[in-house]
Each structure stands twice: as C-alpha cells, then as structure tokens.
Amino acid sequence: MAGSPKRLPIYSILQIYLVSILCLQYVVADDYCKATPNATPGPQDPPLPTLPKSFQTRIEANIIDRHYTMAAVEYVDDDNNRAALKMWKNGVETDVFFDYDNNQLFSIVDNMCVVTNLSSDPNTVIFGGGDTPPGGIPHVYTTAGVLHFAKQFGEVYQGKATIRGQQANQWRSCLFWPNVNANFTVDYYFSDPSWNTSSTMTAVPLRADVNGVYVIAQIEPVSFHHVYDFIDFRPTVPDDPSLFETPPGVSCGGRKKVRDMPKLKNSYYYREEIISEDSQSITQADVWYNYDWKLVRYDKRAQIAQAPYWNLNPITEIHDYNTGVAYAMDNVIKNCTIMPIENATWDSTFNGSTNYIYLRNPQSLFFLDSSYSYSGQRKARGIDCDVFTSTRTDFDNSPTVFEMYFLSDTWYASDNKGLDQTTIDIPIRLTVTAANDEAYPTIYELYDFDQEIPDIQTAYDVSRCYSDMDKIDFRITFPTTAGELLNEFRAIFIDKSIQLISSLAGTLSLVRITKAEVHWNDNNVYLIATLLDKAPPIAKFRKQAGKIYQYKNAMQLQGVQDPASCAEQCDSSDQFTCNSFDICAGKQICSLSQDYASDGSKLGDSLECDHYTRVLNTRVDQEIALNDAWIILTDQVVKGTFQFTILLDDNTKQVFKASDITSDILRNPNRQASKTALQHFTGSANKEVKGFDDLILTGMSVDDCANECLGEVIFTCQSFEYCYDTGYCVMSQQHPDERPDLIQASDHCDLYTRQYTAKFTETPGVTVLSASDTIYQNIFTDNQCAKLCVDYSEFDCKSFDYCPNINTCFLGKKTCI
Structure with a gap:
C-alpha cells in the first residue's frame, strides 16, 4: 500500500545494530579508544584460544541501547565454503544462506526469498566478506574472522571473569571501522580451560561485549552497547547439507543456474505415489509415456464414480495422440469405452488460440522448463538428490512452487526393466506447494523410473476395446534359416515388424497392431499378430450440446440422422480438412466446417443442434478402415516390399523378407478342451518336439487337432503340438517317449502325447x-x-x-x- 513503511528483514536490522552500518553520510567518530595492534602478551597471560575453521553455535544478541533481544543459530562450514544463519525477532524468523562459491546470498522471510550479490551485500561484514580474494569471489572468514578475534586486532588480556556462572578468561580489543565510522571496544570471554563445557574444545567463546560510538552526518557521536552470548559452541557442523540450502517449498527468483537440469528422454515408464496431507490420502498410478509414438497410458483407481466408469474399480486409460482418441478400460468388469481425449487430462496441453489439444513433451509432462534453478542437494527417501525449483503461474492459476528431485550424480539406479542395467539423472520426487499458503505440499514419489522404450504389445494394448468382427488375425511368413537368432532378438524383430506394418498399411497408429508374437522352425520365421479396425470417428470429436457454429459451414449434408454418421462424413471428407461439425438430428442436417471452436466462444445457442469439434489439430489420414489396411498390407507382402534388417552384435546384418501372408489362422487363448478325443493323449504345457513336423494344420481347436491325429491314415500320428494363440496343429509320427531328448520348451504351444496305457x-x-x-x-x-x-x-x-x-x-x- 502506498505510504506504508517497509519492514526490513531481521538480518538487516541485526546488521545495522551489530556493526552500526547506516546508509547515511558519516563523519569521523571521536576517539572512543585507541587500538593496540602490536600489544605484547604478559608472561602470565594465557594464550589466545585456537579456534576451528568450521563451527555451529546459538547466539543471543541483546541490543541494549535499542531495548530488544534477538536469537540466532549460526553454521559456518569452511570446508565447503558456505554458511547459514537463522534469526528470530518479535516471533518472525529470517533465514540467510551464504553461497560463497557462486557469490550469492539468499534471505527468506515468510517463505519469500530475495537473492542478492554476496560481495555487495552488507551481511558479509558479520559473516565474512570484507577483502575480496583474487578472482572476485568472497570467502567465508574463519571463526576468528567472524568473531573479529585475532592477533592483528591487538587483544589485551583482562584477567578472570564469570559469565553465566562459568569461569572465563577475558580479552579486550579496540577497533575502528572507517567504512561504518565506528570506534568501539570488544570484550571477548572464553571459557577457562579448567572449566568443562559441553564442547570438545578446551576453551569456547562465551560472550562478546561491544561498547562504542558512531557518528552520523555531522551529528554528535551516538553510543551503542551490544552483548552477544554464544551458547553451545561446537567445533563441527552437522552432516546435513540441507542446513545450508534454501528450504523446501521456497523458490528464489533470480538465483544463478549453476547446474543444468537433467533432460528426460522421449520415452519412459514410472510408478507414482501421490501423497496429499491436506486430504490425508495416498493414491498410486503407473504411467507409460512415448512422445515419438504419441501414446500415453496410465493405470490407477477411479476416485469418483463418474463417466465413463461409474464405479471405483482399477482402470487403464490409453491416450492415442495420433487420433485424439482415449481408450478407457475397467480392469474388473473388463469393458472399454472409446472416447475423445479431454483437455483437462494431465498429459494434454490446450492451445487457446487454435482450440485444440496436443501431447505434452517429455519435460512439460512434469512442468519442467528453463525457469528452474538449482537449489542444492536434499534427501528423498534416504536418497541424495539434486533439487531444482521454480515458481509457476500456469498450474493452478496462482503462484505455485515446483521442486523436482533428480537422482544425484553420485548415485545410480539399477532397475529390473529393459536392457539397460543402470539409469542416471532420473526423477525421484516432485513436490507442488502453493506459494504464500500454509497448506501442505502435494508430494509425487516416483518409483522404477525407466527411460527405455516400452514394449508396445504390453504397454499399449487396446484389443479388448474391439470385437472379433473388428479384428483380423494374420500370419506373415519369412523364409529363412536364421530363426535361432530370435532367441536374442525376438523383441527387436517384433518392434520392427510393427513399425513396418504401421508405415506400409496406410500409416496406422501403432495401437492397431497388437498381440504380435514370433515363432520359427528350421526353414521359416512366422510373425503372428492382430490388426484392429480404426477407432469410431465420433471418438475424435468433443461434444458441446445445444451449440451451433453459425455461418461457418463449408458443406451441408442432408439425410444424416445421428452424430456418428456426421462424424464419419467429417473424418473422411476428401474435399477439405473437416475440423468440426454441427448435427441437427431432428432435421437430419450435418454441417461440416474447417474451423475449430472447442472453447465455445464462437458458438451460438441451439435447441435442435449439437456442435462437435476435433480433438487434434489436423486431419487424421492414418485412420483407414480395417479391410483397406489389410489389402494394403497384403499387397506389400505379395510385391516383396515387406522386409527389414536387424543389426547383430557382431555388426553384421540379417535381412528378413516376407514371402506370404494369410488370415486363415485361429487365435484362441482358451486352453479348456473336451475329453472326447483328448482322453487318448497326455498333455504337457509349453512343450514341443523339434524337427518332426509331419503335418501342419491351421484354424482349428485343440479337440479338432486331437481328432485329426487319431484319424490320420497316411502315417501313424503319435503326438501333436497345439498352439493356442494361433490355432496351429502340428502332427508327428514321432512318439516323444521314444526320444525324450527332443522335447524342448515352447512359449506358445503345448505337446500332446498318444496315451497307449x-x-x-x-x-x-x-x-x-x-x-x-x-x-x-x-x-x-x-x-x-x-x-x-x-x-x-x-x-x-x-x-x-x-x-x-x-x-x-x-x-x-x-x-x-
């Protein structure tokens, strides 16, 4: 408020009265005392105490001439060139942190932080500073320097004294500080070596008594009297780096960026535990993120029984930013709702100027950007972390402090996922605190953070959102004798196959190629997978009920009865990029538009119509229908253009070129079978007999396979293998009991042996x-x-x-x- 006096930080007030620094013009003070820098100790005088370079102590400062008392806790860490001071006056705490390496001083009152240049800040007088060493960076003085107690000041022994009931020795110095125009005596009291203190030192400082005068602007000298009691003086500092770092929940604007914040990769997985002390709740979630694939998945438990779940079951949501579609799956009921990605989700960013959403990049998913500065090291869950802090206004429409804890470079994490054994520079914790608010912070504990590319088959499986009528199961054959290589390169083979199918078959979203697996024998490698239909076009548009986009129609269609049909017309329009539409179901009118209007600011009211606007900012060309995608894929295999290369460990290359594709397979994960035919066989799960494949049939159940084996007339069928995921039936005249050495493990097939007993x-x-x-x-x-x-x-x-x-x-x- 204009005209209101500004309250000085406590440390500034302490500085004013401790060393009489006043930002006024001075004249030379009258001689209060005469300095004796060359004073010679008497033969019976005790030696001056030897003081440590680092220490901690409590201080009570009585500013007698001003009638008030202050308390402080002081830490000086000479080994690491840093210091900290906590002070209290009238119930207000001021924290001051001295960063000598980077010439910064941080003063904090009521969680508000001010950053100043240490070499020019007046606090350096009491805590060091003064003369600047070569290089221009101030260095924290030794304890003698902080207490202004050293031989160069000419201390003279005064004899014995009693301080707070303790036997002490007293010395006196006379000092003149021209920079503050003050002349004063300082009486130093150290415990007598015969007195046992709580410290390991034989003599500790007990008190400094300051008496003197200063002169202000041609005025008579002004007397001052300060008494500083040092309590619980210790020659060590706690092994706690946080004492010298700005506290959690405080952001210091203008702080020097002395270390770059680690950059997150484009793909990662993590498990988070969200702790809210305000609501006294803990929630968990698992997150898979891939910026290149434009896919995000998170597993959690619904917190509110609302659409689309209407219960509190565990859920999985997969957001496909290739199409703007979200797949919401209930993991108990096993149902699925396909719907638009909402702009209120944590992984999306809303573009207000063009009214569409897009996927947050790897940094912005955690609100990480150039506004963060390094705040030092703290522990999280007992882990040494480098902390970066920022005050933001784009989170909750109010200033909010974000603190990201990254694993220190002296630590490494060994996770149990992927190929990389160790990971560095990974997030450990994120805290979000409302600035100037006494509410508890929200803490995001981040576990198992892994920045490898996840398995698309397990991370982003949406197959349960589609019926059997919306799928095509297929097998692609690669003639090669290199199948054994896939024991090591199985995952790479599947990933390359999926990427190639996506690019060749009309640039499909990767979620449409699912349930991929690979098998091989001596002569062929088989890729078996499922192709899904495109998402319903209506799921790419966000509805605004009772609204209409007036006078912006690029095309109007008659006889369109429902929103789904209108969305199909908009999504498949080849005359222009359709980004929104109005549907007036009663009049059967579908109006298509090239514009976005998702914020509602351009829309008019309507009693008969609803407006739909596209979630993403471009037409989604990759969403071709299932049969069209199948035709394109088949054509590529027949033409011989379906091939890819895998780089082996010895830097040689293995080419896989497809020769055949078929949809005549049966994928049935159910191992339940009747006993009519199977009573003549003994089953062994996940087993096969290598090299004795006398007849291979496809597209049948396990019962059909058993009947075929029993009825085979060309040879005597002694066993068969049945692959439940593909419907493969492989019959053999070799009885496994006669060659048990040929039985080997199988990932996808079971072995059935003719039972003669x-x-x-x-x-x-x-x-x-x-x-x-x-x-x-x-x-x-x-x-x-x-x-x-x-x-x-x-x-x-x-x-x-x-x-x-x-x-x-x-x-x-x-x-x-």
Missing part, C-alpha cells in the same frame, strides 16, 4: 511275465511299454509288465486275471 488296466505291485521271452530295455515310461505291446505283431500281446527302476518292459500273451 488307456487300453490296459494297471495292477500295481504284481508281475507275472518275468519269464517272458519278449523283453525290452531302456524303456523310459509305461506308455512307451504299452505302445510296444499294442504294436507287437509276433503274437497277440495282451499284457505287459513295466519295471521303472530298471527301465525294462516285458510283453505277455495272457493277462493276469
């Missing part, structure tokens, strides 16, 4: 055929022995004995009954 009744612990002439050794299962009996032709084998302890099989002509 079903034809026999087991009688445990009984043998009747030990005298049999037909004996087989090295038989590893009872099923293998049963097969020998069934297939034996020399006589009608009716029973067998199997001894697993000696791996021996005895065949017999009779039963034991």
